[in-house]
Amino acid sequence: MRIRPDIFDIPVINNVILYEETDSTNTRAKAFGDSGCVDGTLIIADTQTAGKGRIGRSFSSPADTGIYMSLLQRPDIEPSLVSGVTLLAAVAVAQALTNIDGTSILPQIKWPNDILIDGKKAVGILTEASCSDKLNYIVTGIGINVNNTSFPKELSDTACSLYSSCGRRFDRETIICRVWKLFDRYYQTFLAEQSLDFITDTYNSLLASYGQPVYILPHKKAIGAQNPYLIDTTGINPCLCMGIDSHGALICRHDDGRLEHVNAGEVSVRGLHGYI
Ligand code: BTN
Numbered sequence: 639m640r641i642r643p644d645i646f647d648i649p650v651i652n653n654v655i656l657y658e659e660t661d662s663t664n665t666r667a668k669a670f671g672d673s674g675c676v677d678g679t680l681i682i683a684d685t686q687t688a689g690k691g692r693i694g695r696s697f698s699s700p701a702d703t704g705i706y707m708s709l710l711q712r713p714d715i716e717p718s719l720v721s722g723v724t725l726l727a728a729v730a731v732a733q734a735l736t737n738i739d740g741t742s743i744l745p746q747i748k749w750p751n752d753i754l755i756d757g758k759k760a761v762g763i764l765t766e767a768s769c770s771d772k773l774n775y776i777v778t779g780i781g782i783n784v785n786n787t788s789f790p791k792e793l794s795d796t797a798c799s800l801y802s803s804c805g806r807r808f809d810r811e812t813i814i815c816r817v818w819k820l821f822d823r824y825y826q827t828f829l830a831e832q833s834l835d836f837i838t839d840t841y842n843s844l845l846a847s848y849g850q851p852v853y854i855l856p857h858k859k860a861i862g863a864q865n866p867y868l869i870d871t872t873g874i875n876p877c878l879c880m881g882i883d884s885h886g887a888l889i890c891r892h893d894d895g896r897l898e899h900v901n902a903g904e905v906s907v908r909g910l911h912g913y914i
Contacts, residue, residue, distance in 0.1 A: 639684050642811045650709065650822040652678030659701070661688040663708035664766055664779040670710055671768060671775035677712040682814065689781060691762050693906070698793060703786045705810050708779040709818070713829060717769045718885075720776055721902060722834045723825070724751045724765040725841055725886045727778050730820035731761050732844050734813060735782075741804045746846035749879075749888050750902040754846055758798035759783075780817065784808050835884045842881035846909075851876040853908045854890055854900055876910055 641654050653676055660666050663681040665688070670679055683706045689697035699706050713723075728751040735745045735753070745753045745760065753761035761782045768774040783789075783799035785807045800808050827836050834841075842848055853874050880889040880897070887899040888907065 639682065639810060641682070642815050645680075645815050645818065648815070648818045648822050650678055650711070650825055651680050651818055652676055654680045654682065657681070657683040659683065659685050659687065662686050662690050662779075663706050664690055664764055664777050667708040667710040667777040667779070668766060668768065668775075671712075671777065675710060677710070677775075679710040680707060680818070681710070682707040690764055690779070692764055697762055697764075697781045698790055698797075699781065700786065703799070704784050705780065705782040705814060707814065708777050709821075710775055710777055712775045713773070715773060715829065715832060717767065717773045719828075719832060720765065720767045720773065721750070721886050722828060723776055723778055724763055724902075725834060725882065726824040726828055726837065727751065727763050727765070727780060727821055728753065729837055729841055729844065730824055731763070731780060731782065731817050733820050734816040735760070735800070738800070738813070738816075739808065741800075741806075743800065743804060745844070747841065747844045748846050749882065749907055750886065753782075755798055755800070755803045757846070758803075759796055760798050760800065760803070778821075782813065782817075784810050784813065833884055834882075834886055838882055838884055845879070845881055847879040847907065848881055850879055851910050852879045852890070853910070854888075854898075855906045855908060856904070879907070 645651055660683045663683050667681045685701035686699035686706050689699035691697045728747050731753050732745040745755050748754050751763035752759050764779040767776045785801045786799035789797045853876055877890040877892045880891050883889055887901050890898045
């Protein structure tokens, strides 16, 4: 993979480090963060040997097909705002892929930050942060299935790529620039406003389960299940997904009318009939 020179026109990108192979671009970015590397360092790998997902899952990262990248940033924000950056990234990726190259691709977001195409996962986002008394750095890791023609058996029900959804290949370098250009725009507003208010309507308009019944599951039920169809929902009542609030928590309406705001650090969401 090569990097397009215009990536350096994007204000959030100051430095790019490219690996043919690494364990995980998030792990590399955190190591660079710990050793004092500058704000705006983007780590990109052609393949990862230990790609990480949320709640201890792995992220399949075959060579020459997907995008695996992590941005190290040192924003001056309260640690409580870190999860907001993940949601900005989700909107940026969803919009970057929308109708890309004249296709009819219309991505949706599965809260908090998976991107689905036709109900299957094409993108995962993993944000990690280092805090002491204040925020030291934040790493936003994005994995996009671009030209994958097949998936490991355990993912075949739930994963897709741009290729599998429209039968043609895409230029990864162009997608990388599109994603960070959009992210940059939202990130600058977020830093200025220190709030997600400006983007909640956009996020909710992309949310796959908006207005739909969902199961809210403690992570311990979801951990280990790469395939959400296999998560046991016995004894859990569905509730209605009402979108995110200005902190990025998901608002759920229970049968008795009670509204609950749930945090991504504590729960996973599953649709009634499968992944969404
Ligand atoms: C998830 O599906 O739960 C999140 C997946 C995030 C994958 C990306 S790929 C680039 C970066 N490096 C990692 O190890 N993970 C993220």
